[in-house]
Amino acid sequence: MNSNHEYPVAQRLAGTVCVVTGAARGIGMAIAERFAAEGGRIACFDVSDRRLEPAVAELVARGIDARGYTADVSRRDAVAKAFEAVERDFGAPVGVLVNNAVWARFQPLAEVDEECVGRMFDVGLKALIWTMQAAVPQMKRRGSGAIINLSSTSALQAMPNAIGYAAMKAGVLGITRAAAVELSPHRIRVNTIIPGMIGTPASIAQFDDATMSARLSTMPMGRFGEPHEIAAVAAFLASDDSRYVQGAALVADGGWTVATH
Ligand SMILES: NC(=O)c1ccc[n+]([C@@H]2O[C@H](COP(=O)([O-])OP(=O)(O)OC[C@H]3O[C@@H](n4cnc5c(N)ncnc54)[C@H](O)[C@@H]3O)[C@@H](O)[C@H]2O)c1
Structure with missing residues (x-):
């Protein structure tokens, strides 16, 4: 849990x-915590019971209005339920x-196989369509x-062995823009966050020490x-502070993509 910092008191x-x-760990868990600190009531979805149950139990123990839902977001019926x-x-x-939520594999082009690339697209792209299909009728009723x-x-920006991941994450930008235009009349905003390298256990585990220092040397911060x-x-x-932000892609990467490496 990322509880070692102060949150503002705003209840946005x-x-x-x-x-x-994908709220059971990493960035998803941090988002759940932050939204709760802003007064949100949190429904944590994850495919992993093993990770989800203790994560939600910890949030609840801290007085947060949170519930866990075990669901594979790539399955339309499971998402609807x-x-x-x-x-x-x-x-x-x-x-x-x-x-x-994400399911990612980094493979050289020659080794990209149907199963991995299919799973990556199912969890990283199709799932966005299924969750939006389920959420939008509720948002419309809410106004x-x-x-x-x-x-x-x-x-x-390109990295080796990331063809499937790059395609999936570029697709997220397209889905966001298309949905933003379609859902604007319903007062539903759709935006993307583009994170750079974030220190989660899953991301750090990818690197040995030498690769880690090489990567850090390319980062302005x-x-x-x-x-x-x-x-x-x-x-x-998520808040009304961004009420005129629609279909945007907000980069939060410490200046990595604007730097000349
Ligand atoms: N960590 C980074 O450096 C980084 C950088 C850029 C973008 N991102 C993006 O941010 C998001 C979170 O990244 P993270 O590093 O915290 O990921 P992570 O791997 O730590 O956590 C992902 C969570 O998604 C869950 N999940 C996987 N498949 C699922 C499914 N089918 N249904 C429901 N839940 C499922 C996993 O169980 C896990 O709890 C991802 O979309 C990732 O691509 C991360």
């Missing part, structure tokens, strides 16, 4: 039911949706909504981002 999400996918359960359990329609999709700097720094951007996009 007071009473709002917020769904965060989970959203029905959220509205029933919280007694109010969903106002904020964060598509954060407004905010949807935030997590992309990556891999959509903007000389450090990875923290999950709570992405959560702060998500809170802005």
